[in-house]
Structures are given as C-alpha cells and as structure tokens.
Amino acid sequence: MKQTVSIRGSAHTDLIHDSAIKHVSGGADYCDDIAEPIGTLHAYFGTAKVAHATINSVDLSAVRAAPGVVGVLTAEDVPGVNDVSPTGRHDEPLFATEKVEFWGQVLFAVVAESRDIARRAVELAKIDYTPLDHVIEADEAVAKGYPHVTPPMTLKRGDVAEGQAAAAHRIQGQMRIGGQDHMYLEGHIAFAMPGEDDDVIVHSSTQHPSEAQHMVAHVLGVPSNAVVVNVRRMGGGFGGKESQMNQFCAVAAMAAKKWQRAVKIRPDRDQDMETTGKRHDFVVDYDVAFDDEGQIQAVDNTFAARCGWTSDLSGPVTDRALFHADNAYFYPHVKLQSRPMKTNTVSNTAFRGFGGPQGVVAAERMMEEIAYKLGKDPLEVRKANFYGDTDRNLTPYHQRVEDNVMPRLVEELEQTSDYQARRKAVLEHNAKGGIIRKGLSLTPVKFGISFTATWYNQAGALVHIYNDGSIMLNHGGTEMGQGLNTKIAQVVAEAFQVDFDTIKITKTTTEKVPNTSATAASSGTDLNGMAALNACEQIKERLVRWACDHFGVEALLVEFAPNQVHVGDKTFTFGEFIKQAYMSRVQLWAAGFYKTPKIHWDREKGQGRPFYYYAYGAAVAEVSVDTLTGEYTVDRADVLHDVGKSLNPVLDKGQVEGAFVQGMGWLTTEELKWDDKGQLRTHAPSTYKIPLAGDVPREFNVNLADWSENRELTIKRSKAVGEPPFMLPICVFEALGMAVASVADYTECPRLDAPATPECVLMAVERLRG
Amino acid sequence: MSKKMHIKLNVNGKDEEFLAEPRELLIHTLRERLNITGPHIGCETSHCGACTVSINGKSVKSCTMFAAQANGAQITTIEGIGGTDNLHPLQEAFKEHHGLQCGFCTSGMITRATKLLEEIPNPTEEEIRFGMAGNICRCTGYQNIVKSIQAAAAEMNAAKEAAE
Ligand code: FES
Ligand code: FES
Numbered sequence: 001m002k003q004t005v006s007i008r009g010s011a012h013t014d015l016i017h018d019s020a021i022k023h024v025s026g027g028a029d030y031c032d033d034i035a036e037p038i039g040t041l042h043a044y045f046g047t048a049k050v051a052h053a054t055i056n057s058v059d060l061s062a063v064r065a066a067p068g069v070v071g072v073l074t075a076e077d078v079p080g081v082n083d084v085s086p087t088g089r090h091d092e093p094l095f096a097t098e099k100v101e102f103w104g105q106v107l108f109a110v111v112a113e114s115r116d117i118a119r120r121a122v123e124l125a126k127i128d129y130t131p132l133d134h135v136i137e138a139d140e141a142v143a144k145g146y147p148h149v150t151p152p153m154t155l156k157r158g159d160v161a162e163g164q165a166a167a168a169h170r171i172q173g174q175m176r177i178g179g180q181d182h183m184y185l186e187g188h189i190a191f192a193m194p195g196e197d198d199d200v201i202v203h204s205s206t207q208h209p210s211e212a213q214h215m216v217a218h219v220l221g222v223p224s225n226a227v228v229v230n231v232r233r234m235g236g237g238f239g240g241k242e243s244q245m246n247q248f249c250a251v252a253a254m255a256a257k258k259w260q261r262a263v264k265i266r267p268d269r270d271q272d273m274e275t276t277g278k279r280h281d282f283v284v285d286y287d288v289a290f291d292d293e294g295q296i297q298a299v300d301n302t303f304a305a306r307c308g309w310t311s312d313l314s315g316p317v318t319d320r321a322l323f324h325a326d327n328a329y330f331y332p333h334v335k336l337q338s339r340p341m342k343t344n345t346v347s348n349t350a351f352r353g354f355g356g357p358q359g360v361v362a363a364e365r366m367m368e369e370i371a372y373k374l375g376k377d378p379l380e381v382r383k384a385n386f387y388g389d390t391d392r393n394l395t396p397y398h399q400r401v402e403d404n405v406m407p408r409l410v411e412e413l414e415q416t417s418d419y420q421a422r423r424k425a426v427l428e429h430n431a432k433g434g435i436i437r438k439g440l441s442l443t444p445v446k447f448g449i450s451f452t453a454t455w456y457n458q459a460g461a462l463v464h465i466y467n468d469g470s471i472m473l474n475h476g477g478t479e480m481g482q483g484l485n486t487k488i489a490q491v492v493a494e495a496f497q498v499d500f501d502t503i504k505i506t507k508t509t510t511e512k513v514p515n516t517s518a519t520a521a522s523s524g525t526d527l528n529g530m531a532a533l534n535a536c537e538q539i540k541e542r543l544v545r546w547a548c549d550h551f552g553v554e555a556l557l558v559e560f561a562p563n564q565v566h567v568g569d570k571t572f573t574f575g576e577f578i579k580q581a582y583m584s585r586v587q588l589w590a591a592g593f594y595k596t597p598k599i600h601w602d603r604e605k606g607q608g609r610p611f612y613y614y615a616y617g618a619a620v621a622e623v624s625v626d627t628l629t630g631e632y633t634v635d636r637a638d639v640l641h642d643v644g645k646s647l648n649p650v651l652d653k654g655q656v657e658g659a660f661v662q663g664m665g666w667l668t669t670e671e672l673k674w675d676d677k678g679q680l681r682t683h684a685p686s687t688y689k690i691p692l693a694g695d696v697p698r699e700f701n702v703n704l705a706d707w708s709e710n711r712e713l714t715i716k717r718s719k720a721v722g723e724p725p726f727m728l729p730i731c732v733f734e735a736l737g738m739a740v741a742s743v744a745d746y747t748e749c750p751r752l753d754a755p756a757t758p759e760c761v762l763m764a765v766e767r768l769r770g
Numbered sequence: 771m772s773k774k775m776h777i778k779l780n781v782n783g784k785d786e787e788f789l790a791e792p793r794e795l796l797i798h799t800l801r802e803r804l805n806i807t808g809p810h811i812g813c814e815t816s817h818c819g820a821c822t823v824s825i826n827g828k829s830v831k832s833c834t835m836f837a838a839q840a841n842g843a844q845i846t847t848i849e850g851i852g853g854t855d856n857l858h859p860l861q862e863a864f865k866e867h868h869g870l871q872c873g874f875c876t877s878g879m880i881t882r883a884t885k886l887l888e889e890i891p892n893p894t895e896e897e898i899r900f901g902m903a904g905n906i907c908r909c910t911g912y913q914n915i916v917k918s919i920q921a922a923a924a925e926m927n928a929a930k931e932a933a934e
Pocket of ligand 1: 810811812813814815816817818819820821822831832833834
C-alpha cells in the first residue's frame with residue numbers, strides 16, 4: 001500500500017521561522033547577549049563635531065587620565081593599514097588623521113573598564129579644528145565642482161536626439177528623493193576575543209562576515225587566516241550592516257589584541273545613526289519625450305547621489321539606480337548617467353533595493369508627468385509603456401527581458417482590487433470639492449536579481465551528517481530575520497527526505513565557509529540554497545553508490561522516502577541507514593558550491609546580462625489627504641507579488657509586508673535633516689519617524705502570485721524576495737500625488753518630492769492652488 | 771561615585787538583592803547583573819520598546835528607569851511569561867502566526883501585549899494598533915503582530931469562558 005506520509009518542513013510549505021520559539025521566550029542570543037568573559041573591556045568612538053575641517057591638534061590626555069580608562073586608540077596605533085574601505089579604494093581611514101570630512105567621523109576610540117566610563121571619557125577630548133566649507137546636498141556638490149567618489153556610469157541605447165525630435169511632447173523636470181536610516185532594531189555591535197599568536201575571534205552582527213574578516217586582518221596587518229568572524233543572528237540588517245560594521249569589528253579586534261582582553265563595542269543609537277551610512281539621497285534630472293498615446297520615445301536622465309565622504313558601496317549603488325531607471329518600461333532611445341557625488345556627510349551605503357528604488361521612483365514620476373500632460377489615467381500610460389514579450393524588450397543595458405509577467409500581474413491586481421470602479425469613486429469624491437481629497441494609484445515593480453559585481457554571485461555550504469543520522473548545516477549566508485536559515489534547511493530536509501527538526505542550523509562563521517559574499521542583493525537563498533543542495537547531492541550520490549554495492553541493488557532501487565530509505569525490498573530508518581554507511585566508511589559530509597550561470601557585465605561598454613532573472617510585483621493604494629493640514633491616511637493597499645514558486649509562502653509574505661511598510665516609511669515619514677553646520681539632526685527615533693503599528697494601511701491585502709514559477713533553474717524555481725517588494729509602496733506616494741493634484745483639477749503634475757511628509761504635501765497643495 | 775544603594779527586586783518570581791549605584795538603569799540590572807537577556811536594548815531613550823518589562827502590573831520601558839526606582843517591585847520579563855515548554859498563549863500566537871522576523875522587538879512586543887490584554891481583554895484591531903504604539907518593529911510591517919495578538923486574545927477568552 002502506498003502511504004502518503006511526508007516530512008515536516010519540506011520545500012514549498014509554510015514553516016515558521018526556525019528560531020521562533022527562542023524569540024518568543026527570550027532565548028535567542030544576539031551579539032550583546034553573549035556572556036562576557038571576566039575582564040571584558042568596552043570601547044567607544046570619539047567623533048568629530050564639525051562637518052569639514054583640518055585638525056590642528058588632538059589632546060587626549062584628560063581622556064587617558066580618566067579613572068577606569070585603559071587606553072585610547074588612534075591612527076598611530078593601527079598595526080596594519082588605517083583603512084576600512086570595502087572596495088579596496090583606500091579612501092576610508094578608520095581613524096581621521098589630518099582632516100575631518102563629516103560630522104560624526106571617528107577620530108579615536110576609548111577603551112575602558114565599562115561602557116559607561118568609556119562614553120563619559122570620550123567627552124574629555126580637546127580637539128582644535130580649522131573649519132572648511134562643507135557640502136551636504138548632491139546638487140550643491142555638482143554645482144560646487146565636488147569630485148565623484150567613484151567613476152560614474154552611463155547606459156545608452158539608440159539615439160536620444162532622434163527620439164526627441166520625432167516625439168510630439170517633451171517634459172523636463174527635477175525630483176529630489178530623500179535617504180533613509182536603516183533603524184534596524186539592534187544597532188551595530190562587535191565583540192572581540194584575543195587568541196594566541198595573531199589570532200582573534202570577532203562576534204558581530206554583520207551581513208558580511210568575510211569582508212569583516214578581511215578588514216580586521218587588513219587593519220591588524222595579519223593574514224586573513226588569523227581572524228574568525230562569527231554571526232549567530234542579527235536584529236535586522238537591511239543593508240546597513242554590510243560594510244558599516246567593518247569599523248566596529250576592526251576597533252574591537254585592535255583593542256583585544258593590544259590589551260589581550262575581550263573587548264566589546266556598541267554605540268548608542270545616536271552615534272549609530274551619526275557615524276554609519278544610510279540610503280543614498282538622489283536628485284534626478286529627467287527629460288522625457290513621448291507621443292500622443294503616452295508612449296515614451298526618448299529618456300535622458302541624470303542621477304546625482306549624495307554619497308558622503310567616501311566611495312563605500314556608492315559605485316554599485318548608483319549603478320543599480322541606472323539599472324532600474326526603466327522599472328518595467330521600454331525606452332526606445334535612452335541615455336542614463338550617474339553622478340556619485342562626494343559630500344561632507346556620512347558615507348551612504350547599502351539599503352534594501354541598493355539604489356534601485358530611486359531609479360524606479362524616477363521612472364514612475366515620468367509616468368505621472370505624461371499622464372497629467374495628456375489627461376489620462378496614469379495606469380493607462382504605464383500599460384502603454386510596459387516591456388513587450390518578443391519585441392520592445394531590450395533594457396538600457398542591452399539585456400533582454402525574457403520572463404515578463406507584468407501584464408498578467410497588473411491585470412489580475414486591477415481586477416481583484418476593483419481598480420476601475422474605485423478610481424471612478426475617487427474622482428467623484430474629489431469632484432465634490434471637499435477638504436479631504438482622495439487618491440488611488442497602481443504601480444508596478446520589476447527588479448533585477450544578481451549582484452552586479454558578477455564575482456559576488458558565488459556561495460558555499462557545508463553539510464555534515466553525524467553517524468546518528470542528525471544533520472548539521474552551515475552556509476555562507478547570514479540570518480537577519482528574513483528566514484534564510486529556515487529556507488535552506490527546508491531544501492536540505494527535502495533533499496534527504498528527513499524532518500526539518502533533524503537539521504541543526506549553526507551560526508555563520510568564516511571558519512566553515514570561506515570567501516562568502518554579503519547576504520545582500522536578495523540573493524541569500526538563491527545562492528546559499530543552491531550551494532547547500534549541491535552538498536546534499538554529493539553525499540546522496542556517495543550513499544547511493546555505497547548502497548548499490550553493499551546490498552547488490554541498482555541505483556534506481558535506492559529511494560530516500562520520508563524519514564526512511566528503501567533499498568530494494570529492505571527499509572531502514574534514515575538513522576539506521578546512515579549508521580551502516582558510516583560503518584562501511586562512507587564520507588558523510590560535503591562542501592557545496594554554486595555560481596550563478598548566464599550572467600556577465602561589461603561596465604565600460606554598459607552592456608551585458610547583469611541579472612539572472614527579474615522579480616515582479618504591483619500594488620494599489622488608496623489614500624485620504626486633509627488639504628488643510630497635509631495629514632493623510634492610507635485607507636487600503638492591495639499587493640500582488642511574484643516570488644516564483646515560493647519555498648515558504650508564510651515567510652515570503654512576511655517579507656513583502658515588511659518591505660511595503662518600510663518602503664512606505666521611506667516615501668512618507670522618514671526624513672533626514674541636516675542643519676546649517678552639517679550635523680544630522682534626526683539621529684534617534686525621537687526625531688526620525690519610522691512607521692508604527694497604527695501608521696500602516698487600514699486595509700492591507702497581500703497576495704503572492706501563486707501561478708508564478710521562475711523560468712530559470714533557481715533553487716526549486718523560487719525567486720528572491722528581500723528587496724523587490726520595497727518598491728511596491730510607490731503607489732502610496734503616487735496616490736498622495738493624485739489627491740494633491742485634485743485641487744488643481746489634475747491639470748498639473750503635483751511633483752511631490754520624497755519623502756512626502758504632511759508638510760511637503762501641504763506645501764504642494766498650496767503651490768497647486770496658486 | 772555616589773553611595774551605593776541597597777535594592778531588592780522580585781524578578782520573574784525570584785527575589786534579588788544587591789547594592790547598586792543610584793544611576794544604574796533597570797535594563798542593565800536585568801541584562802548585566804541578573805543575566806536576563808530577553809529584554810533588549812534598541813534605543814535607550816524610551817522610543818522603541820525593545821526593553822519593555824512589566825513592573826507591578828504596568829508596562830515599563832526598562833531603559834529609562836533606574837533600578838533604584840524599582841526597589842521593592844515585582845518585575846516580569848519575557849522569561850517570566852512562559853518558557854519553551856509552557857508558552858503563554860501570546861508566545862504561542864507570535865510563533866504560529868509568524869509575528870516576528872529578526873525577533874529583536876519580539877520580547878518587548880509580547881511583554882507589552884500581555885498587559886494590553888489585561889487592560890482590554892477583547893481589543894479591536896484599532897485598539898491593538900494604538901495600544902502597541904510604544905513598540906517599534908522594523909521588519910514585519912506589524913500585520914502578523916496584530917494577527918498574533920488577535921489570535922491570542924481569542925484563545926484566552928475562549929479558555930476563560932470554558933473555565934467559567
Ligand atoms: S531600549 Fe528602551 S525603549 Fe528602546
Ligand atoms: S522582528 Fe525585527 S524588529 Fe520586529
């Protein structure tokens with residue numbers, strides 16, 4: 001009789017987060033929860049209180065003399081190289097020497113018996129500066145001839161002048177797009193333990209343990225093999241802990257080696273927000289030419305970004321803005337340029353979407369411009385410009401869009417959200433001319449998946465089966481709440497047909513899988529899942545070969561059934577089978593490897609196939625705006641998102657919801673403000689407003705496109721989910737625009753800048769009323 | 771350094787007694803002195819709620835209260851709400867309804883929610899969203915957090931009815 005038993009936690013099932021039970025009972029350990037060895041010291045950064053200056057003198061004598069202070073670290077104490085630049089451009093000194101380039105730059109670190117002592121001692125430093133002129137805004141940097149922090153990029157196809165000449169309409173404009181603080185709930189932290197010889201172990205909350213390892217080695221002047229970086233889990237990352245953790249790891253490790261004691265460093269929230277990078281702010285100059293139907297003929301856009309004082313990851317971030325400046329639309333003639341501007345601000349960095357969202361927002365602004373100009377429903381204009389299936393499918397970087405599911409997705413969402421009827425109702429409501437105006441908007445997202453640094457698209461995993469049949473899984477990705485560990489363990493459970501609980505997922509450590517890429521670019525599951533599967537397949541192959549030999553059966557007759565293995569007419573539990581294999585001296589562990597196929601990219605030429613595939617999504621939002629105060633609510637949002645064949649729908653849906661709300665925060669309430677002196681004034685949750693439970697859409701319907709399957713051979717045909725849904729709430733932003741535009745009877749594009757805070761909305765209402 | 775104070779607390783049913791400086795914050799007492807690491811430090815300024823505990827039946831952010839102010843109090847942290855083999859209905863609901871991602875806000879969320887459900891045993895969605903406004907989550911978008919609290923409220927009310 002055929003039994004329909006199945007394992008618990010196979011791929012494509014709803015499985016709760018593997019650490020859920022620990023999270024709800026307080027037992028999940030974060031870096032700050034690791035028990036401190038006796039004698040643990042605490043480090044704290046001393047930072048600059050000026051945006052741009054030459055340093056005349058630094059007097060730390062009072063700092064050193066403070067009771068409980070063990071010592072101070074400055075550039076002079078760096079045994080290796082005073083640099084933590086993640087891309088090897090050597091432009092990011094760990095400690096400033098002659099010059100200060102932003103308010104909050106690290107000048108020195110105090111190491112003391114307690115964190116409290118270290119924090120107080122920092123204030124005793126006497127620094128004498130000669131202030132210099134400073135620049136905060138990207139366009140101001142362009143105007144003042146500030147340099148690029150990294151070479152800009154141009155994407156070009158067709159002939160823009162020709163397209164413009166042939167088009168009936170042309171609109172030029174400018175849009176300002178604000179940055180965003182990550183506001184991960186767990187801030188930066190590193191905890192270093194000295195070892196023998198050159199060795200040091202660093203526990204940290206980093207998305208990129210391999211880079212942290214290499215940076216610590218670089219700063220200490222030791223080979224990478226002397227440094228171990230461990231990450232159990234993060235209390236959120238979102239890109240903010242990709243490169244930004246390097247400085248904390250390096251200082252903790254330096255101090256641990258110098259004083260031969262464990263050293264922890266954890267900035268307070270204000271210092272975390274002042275000294276670590278954020279999402280890039282952009283100023284986009286757009287120039288779009290189109291015909292009477294609203295179809296785009298030519299696009300000529302320039303993207304100037306506030307990169308901050310160093311390059312950090314600004315090269316690939318501004319590149320990705322260009323890669324997404326088309327969003328889901330075909331541009332017959334196109335030229336896109338990036339301007340990665342140096343500014344006297346903290347060095348901006350990775351943040352969910354990595355520049356992509358800014359490109360997409362600018363594309364959507366052009367759709368709005370066209371719609372207002374022609375008096376059309378913006379959705380109609382969007383549809384008229386979607387990529388085609390077989391023609392009109394070439395991107396500005398000369399990759400063909402071969403997996404376009406946008407038309408189907410949007411049609412479905414239009415139906416399920418009742419878009420047309422609701423648009424009619426909104427128009428009727430606004431026609432009555434009341435104080436509360438409504439807006440409704442549907443916007444699409446197409447997002448390219450792969451690191452554009454092609455070599456980053458590799459991953460490793462290590463799978464051990466112990467002779468009792470229990471399995472240990474290790475891979476190069478890091479867990480920050482996204483459920484990566486859960487998904488990869490599901491892949492392993494499915495491969496061996498064992499219950500999920502058979503598998504232990506261990507911390508990420510540079511000791512087990514070397515040279516890993518950052519857990520970023522939404523690629524965690526795609527890459528590490530494939531590497532883990534590769535390891536499982538190697539072990540299975542050995543087991544099958546052995547079983548054939550040992551039991552004298554054909555390979556076809558060795559079957560991994562749920563928690564059992566059938567060999568011919570014999571049946572063993574998985575544990576028994578493994579025990580026998582062990583007794584017969586079968587190697588029961590394997591290292592797996594994966595590299596993404598098909599991708600290549602020539603940045604000089606601006607041509608190639610940087611992305612393995614695309615993820616798609618669309619969302620509709622309805623808002624109400626009080627035109628007397630600018631305050632608004634999101635009354636309803638509907639989402640339809642494509643995650644391919646989901647490995648774990650409940651986790652994926654959680655990612656979509658979380659990304660939507662985070663993206664909504666970026667476009668509505670999260671505002672970064674610098675004062676005239678160049679100090680960031682929004683450096684704590686008291687002044688920087690992220691969404692609360694009551695700020696999200698009143699009605700929020702989120703669905704995954706359950707018919708979707710990745711056309712490429714990704715892990716179980718799933719698609720990446722971390723970043724793409726971050727851009728869905730652009731519909732909220734555009735709906736606010738519609739409500740505002742209603743006061744001028746939709747004759748003018750409202751041209752909201754992001755974030756559309758109530759203040760910004762009110763000013764736009766006033767401007768349109770004239 | 772000021773004179774140390776003699777402080778007595780009852781934390782999760784256990785009596786604790788120690789000498790501490792008057793400026794010692796309760797979150798540090800819990801995490802560093804008593805090794806109770808369920809309450810987390812997110813902002814240290816009363817804004818995020820990661821450090822929420824219950825003190826004499828009220829939700830309190832332990833990052834902005836001195837241990838001395840809590841002298842003589844009954845304190846409950848996430849660890850005192852339920853362990854892995856006897857989860858409280860709220861803990862069970864957060865686990866089952868995926869009311870967490872990175873988990874850093876979770877202990878504070880659940881600790882706050884236990885009091886919310888004492889204040890309003892049958893809250894509307896609106897009341898939950900308002901009642902949880904002191905706790906930030908950067909990961910989930912709050913949907914599943916609200917669902918978890920609703921599910922736990924239903925479960926607890928059903929159990930109460932059954933008992934009556
Ligand atoms: S740490 Fe106490 S409220 Fe944030
Ligand atoms: S789950 Fe990460 S902050 Fe709430």
